Amino acid sequence: MAKLNHVFVHRFCTRMVSLHRTTKIALMVTADLIALPFCFLAAMLLRGGDLKLASHYGPGSYVLVAIVTIAAFFISDLYRAVIRFIDQRLLSATGLALAIAVLCAYTITFSVNEANFPRSALAIYWFIAFSYVIASRVGVRNLLRTLNGNQRGTSEVVAIYGAGESGAQLAQTMRNSDEYRPVCFFDDKRALSERTIGGLRVFHTDRLVETVKAMGIRSIVIAIPAAAPGRLRDIMQRLAQAGISTKILSRLVDLADDKVTPRESIRDLKFEDLLGRAPVPPRLDLFALCVRAKNVMVTGAGGSIGSELCRQIATLRPSRLHLLDHSEFALYTVRQEIANRFPDVPVEAHLGSVCNADLVERILRDNRVDTIYHAAAYKHVPLVETNIVEGLRNNVMGAQVVATAAARHGVETCVLISSDKAVRPTNIMGASKRIAELIFQAAAARPGTDTTFCMVRFGNVLGSSGSVIPLFQRQIARGGPVTITHPEVSRYFMLIPEAAQLVIQAGAMAKGGDVFVLDMGEPVRIVDLARTLIALSGLTEKTQQNPGGDVEIRFVGLFPGEKLHEELLTDGVVFPSEHPRIMRMKENALRPSVLDTFINCLMMACDTHERGLIEGMVKAIVTEYNPGRHAEGPVSAPSAAPAPAPASSPAVATQAPIAAPQERLALIKKFVPFRI
Template sequence: MTDTSQRIGQRLAARLVALDRPTKLGLMLGVDSLALAASMALAALVSGQTVAALALTVLAVSGGLAALAVARLYRSVTRYLVWRSLAFASAGLLLLTVGLGLSASRAGSLAPWSFALGFGAAAMTYLWLSRLCVRILLQQRSTPHAQPVAIYGAGEAGAQLARAMTSSREFRPICFFDEKSAFIHRSVAGLEVFPVSALQEQVARHRIGSIVIALPSSSPLRMRALTRKLVQAGVRVRWFRNLLDMHEQGEVRGTLSEIRLEHLLGRIPVAPDMRLFGQCVQGKNVLVTGAGGSIGAELCRQICALQPGRLDLIDHSEFALYTITAELRRRWPRVAVHAHLGSVCNAALLKRVIASAATNTIYHAAAYKHVPIVEANVVEGIRNNVLGSMAIAHAAHEGGVTTCVLVSSDKAVRPTNVMGASKRIAELVFQAAAAVPGTVTRFSMVRFGNVLGSSGSVVPLFQQQIARGGPLTITHPEIIRYFMLITEAAQLVVQAGAMARGGEVFVLDMGEPVRILDLARTMIGLSGLTERNGRNPDGDIEIEYIGLFPGEKLYEELLIGDGAEPSDHPAILRVREPALVGPELTRRIEQLLLACQSNDRRQIDVTLRALVPEFRTAPERPSRPVTTAVQREVSHAVNTVRA
């Protein structure tokens, strides 16, 4: 098609689309009526009759319009018309042909069946050709302004996407790419399928700016590798999940590139063992501390879905506590949810809540977890993470709680920052509590890697930076981390309580760690953008290296020693690690709290190392004055430990 004819077709298509619905309907009825009458005249001519009888013509035209109406052709949008409707209309015309033949026989026509069959052939030919031509014409209206895209995956999802894109104002499909030899150089939905080796050539030849991945059943590991490969080819990458990515009338949504956390994970998410999942929750009275945080809130959702006897929430943030309480009461109105505003360091609050609720299970998720903030506020970080864990362990023991699980961190293993060291001390507190003679409480710990999508994690940060146009900030090009989904994290905590015998650490087998640089590039690609660098100066988003934060490590670990053993879940490991006996632990924590009271960072580091010998301090920083309120709380805590 020449440029001139294409422009004429686009103008005509635009005018047809702009017509109001009654005008379009009248136009279709008029054209169809003339075409059916013309089909009668042609049939009479072919069968040797000079002219069709007026009565038969009226029957053919009215019957034909009725057949098209019953097939809902006048209620369908022609450019999205499905072939099933045309087939139904053809069946109606076939019945009309039989009726016309019988009527012509009774009227004494010379060749009634030749006449009727001639009409049927002409009418059906008109029906199919007219709708097909109009559909092609209307689909030409936006082609020059649409983005040229390729589709990766020539299967059913890709074919559906290509057919929908032919009607899209935003996308113009050019070709397919696929790895399967059975598809190569064949035509799917009217587009040629090329091997992956031809990607660079076809992208340059057709100026393809985006590739839409139409592999809805592909694994997260394959998705991540494929996205990285396509991004390196210098094209934007979009993701097509299923037909929900299309409008009701068949047009493709512009937001095909929505990021799914499973694609960033790089492995298949670990499913819970339902035999373990409800043991400590179903019908039990459960307490969650830090219930307004990312992990705490997801824990509450998982718990409510298991129908506990009642659920108590503790958080020191009024807004966070209100938000999760309102959500839980809206989604699970039959679950008794009780919200308590306060700190886990408040022993009286914990005692009152546990006693009034007759708590069976505690999930202790309350903690300060952001490394740079805790590094700048070491006293507050130690007070909350260490004293909070001590208060929970003591309250659980005194209250006769059956199960108590601590949410810990991989930063507790050979820590290089105060946050990690404080979480390791919290683990020691729970280990010591598990060793108390005669305790009825099963104390255990769960160690996480980085949780995708949690507050303060790298994924929300990158999403915000991408939305601002960059740059994406990474502390070091070689930094790597273990990752897990927030649902996996909550499910691990719940299952750990069911598997606990007392004093163990549970860790999830999270596969291979992920390089943060690769994660950033994957997110840029899945956002439909390209990285701007020396090789691609016209890209969209730049990656900037800002240096490691104080106390940050290039890599994290999950185990201190080699004593991991299998648990009741095939993807969860059980570990028993070195612990301190009760009196010695109490004495050293008392020294730590006295050092906190003096706000001497050097002394704090010394006492931290006495508790956690593998702790390696960051470079020395100036001390920061301690507020009077914090001093009073630490003094009270020291007296409590002494008592």
Template sequence: MVRKNVKPLAMLGFDGLMLSFALVLALGLRLGSYEGLLSTSVLACFLLTLASSGIIFLKLGLYRTVIRYMGQQAIVAVLQGVTASAVILAVTSFLTYAEIPRSVPLLYWCFALITVGGSRWLVRAYYQMALEIHKKRVAIYGAGTAGLQLYKALIHGEVYKPVAFFDDNVSKQQTLIDGVLVYNPSEILDVVRDRGIAEVLLAMPGVPRRRRREITKNLRENGLIVKVIPGLEELVDSAGRTEDESQLYENILGRAPVEPQRQLIEKSIRDKVVVVSGAGGSIGSELCRQIVRWDPRQLVMLESSEFALYQIQRELEQQQQDDGRHIPVIPLLCDVRDRSRVAEIIDAFGVQTIYHAAAYKHVPLVEQNVVLGAANNVLGTLSILEAAVAAEVEQFVMVSTDKAVRPTNVMGATKRFAELLCQDFGRRTKKTRVCMVRFGNVLGSSGSVIPLFTDQINAGGPVTVTHAKVTRFFMTITEASELVLQAGSMGRNGDVFVLDMGEPVRIYDLAKRLIQIMGHSVRDEDHPDGDIEIQVTGLRPGEKLYEELLMGDNVSGTDHPMIMRAEEERLNSSELELLVGELREACLAHDSETVHALLLKAVKGYQPQEGMTDIVWQQRAGREGAAEKPTAEIKRFEARTTF
């Protein structure tokens, strides 16, 4: 508290000296000598004036103002304080019978204004001059309200020095703003060269986005560095939208987020050794973030990507430091297809719960890489599942997808095949509870539409939608992770759990809503002056218009009111064993045609929308129309794989 008051007290003392100097100077100038200044009445007048002035200066807030940021309000306060001090001098000279001429208060007012106000302006000017040496010289394009606000912000800052304005409005050109000239934009190259300008700051938030893009493009083509600066109101609006963007998810869902049940999560995690495969992915990383908050004995993270594993490890270290936790987090590089490596890890750490999130999930990529998609999603699941059952792990939860229901793409078919394996193991094993969690699109995950649309909007559009009628189920990444964590406690006999996700959302409507929330307007036939256009690009390979969560109507409730248990068709163990053997051989041989045929045979309801689009297969086919060939090939390989 003492340190806080030192600066105001020092300034008050300095002002006392300046007022004393002004008073002595005024008397000396008026009387021509300093005789009689030490008389009792004059000293009493001096002291009363100084004491009263100090109190008034404090009340006016002169010592709460940061001198280097002095503005109009501070000038008015100094003027009020000095005027009040001069009036007090006149009154006290009358009350104390001091022989002070009536013109002295007026002279005193002038000198006090110079000493008190001038000293402050000298300090401010010195500070500004010291900063000028290191500031980057910039020009502001736009001499309107936004440009003026930007200018005032920059002159008080420590980085930029505005030395020129440019504006398209002819009436503003050749005028001065605080001593800075407004130029015609046609002179910009000459002015930039002559004034040593490093950057041009575009401050025209009221101008249509199309015009701003045109200006920016022209300037950059001439080798200038251009930064687009939003207006003050736009900044305030965007800050206020943070809450709106978080509420956007609830608007998209069409329902309130599903709340977790604490006791269900604790059964699977608290004081247990937990493994998360695919720990660096969108779902896997969120699972890890949630798990460490539920006090496991250890968290073992399996990930094939070194960078992704490093990222989540660093994040969890910081998270635990912030939360004051000390949960052992073990990062391990591991490909889940390596059965011996997975078994070694499970045995070494005495794993009790496994959340299997490792998978290739991007539909077009898996469609174009059939063998690796099947090897990772099917054989990888089988590998970690066999190791878990052999080690008698208590719980095994597989993360699945709504694309596994009547799939139209390889990714969905491989995930359904993996579900069939989990169903079979769950039926046959008694000591490991095996289950699957199936949900729709996760908002904010890698490859989901929200980050994609956000990037496209920030780039000025267009926003691309594959079809105007495409709909999807959505859930938040937190919901998805909490659902997975709770499922282990409810699972038995290879159950499939699904979330009551409300109504599906039309992607086109989602794009429009996101454009509006980010402060823009949609450009279409009815609104040709809008900011962002939505383009329909056509369905991608393997993509379907509508997604489903269930294959049938056989659904029952669980311990959680918003989580359902689906009873779905299974394959018998002997048939699965033959299919898996064939699949393993086909993957080892990189035989994409056989892999595709086996997926068709194993997964009931798998209906590819077109022929196989595996890139390597098409390249080897070596001719146009290769994508039409698989229809005949699939029939041939179906005959080969008949049991």
């Protein structure tokens, strides 16, 4: 019989919860319209001691009091609240509104000189009516929570980090969900230790590990939405001791909306949350100037930055989007994605190398391209350092082909994606990007050019193909070790969407020859990044102090040409730009004619495959280049035939008449200041 009653009550409550919001309000008003006259009757009985005083006033008086009280409830938003989420704040507001209604009634009776009316009954009525509101609402709330709790055998047992207002609201919301079952709070404040908030015990973080084990906690939710990235990193270091997964409250739940669930407001903690600064939003008025209703080409469209550029450009409705990449699979993948997600954007995919001058010329000539974003480059430092010939040819010649073709065919804006490694470079990849910057600066300085050339320089991009994040994630998934070159190495980091937005905005702000740099906050130590990723995976670091840890961090030494700390700014002059978080720089540049001759000699040096000669030529162009020590001799086996220089490139126009190797070496050594 008891089981049948429980089933009946459960079905009834489920039915009530599923009713339309208007129907729920109507039911609550009807219940109050019945109960409140009896509350006033009880007040009159308590005031008079018998029915004589209560019967002196007709039923209309009791109904009138109920109507005035219900109006006060409407003003306090009592009827718009979800009973399952009702809280002390709302009940306090209801009590205040009821008190104002009673005070108004008292004033009216006094003004009409109703001497026989017992005004003290109004004060008694306030206590009785408010007690009724609390008892009815809280009683129904507890009934719903109890019935809901009986169905939550599979709920995830969680703890909440942060016993503040956000944590208390989150705990209340979790109690009414099927996903999570909160069992306690953790907080750094010792004044809150062992206290109870929202029915849950608060523990200091010193007791984190033992409490997690004792209560069978499966994850911890950080309920500090406004926490700075630095504080989040400190919290992660503490939570890593427990070896459980960590989530974060992304936004406060609107308690008046019964459609919002904890699943929508709680998410896994991402490394972006620990970046060290808030992501930089784009300025919408700059965002579309070089893209909307224009023909746009992206080189290296299949890469991490290139593909994100294509996505962001497609949202701005260009007339046509041209994709250029030498990787068939990468080009196919990004073309399919853009075609599926943005079916109204015309897309053309061009397969080939950016060093192919005939291909680039044909694309620009046949399609009248307005804007170019040059993202094609080899960027992996160790690979380029051991394959310097192909690295220089691709990064340097690719930039020169694009710049030359853009100027020749009247492209409006041409943006180069550079790197922080171009600042005082210590490796070939960084030096090649600095040479590419010099090429764009020279293109902007050529007399009569109508194309606006500019460069964008930023640090490591989280999640890109060359980023350490995917490598660390793979190493952690295998159980380690996580390999880091040096314990003090640090880098600037940004998000892929940030990088793409910076590139697009730079084109709109450029005046010609500008270098744009994002304010990237403070650099992040790579070892801290690795430890954070280990903690985010719910694992612990294996150290001498913690030999039972899950993942070891191993230092393997700096790679050839690798810096301990990257830089974003040179000694050039820094100016503000139209965007408050983007800086504009003007740097020293070479005269176009001098740079053409230098690049010509650099390409001839590459044909010799002699590292010392090549690095000497790079040093002649980029005087800040300071490479590490390398062995003399050939870089790699010479190819059967050197790659032909693009006919359209003025930098290699003088290469053909110089056929004899001795003549080539003599010309190169004229510009090489020293042999490494």
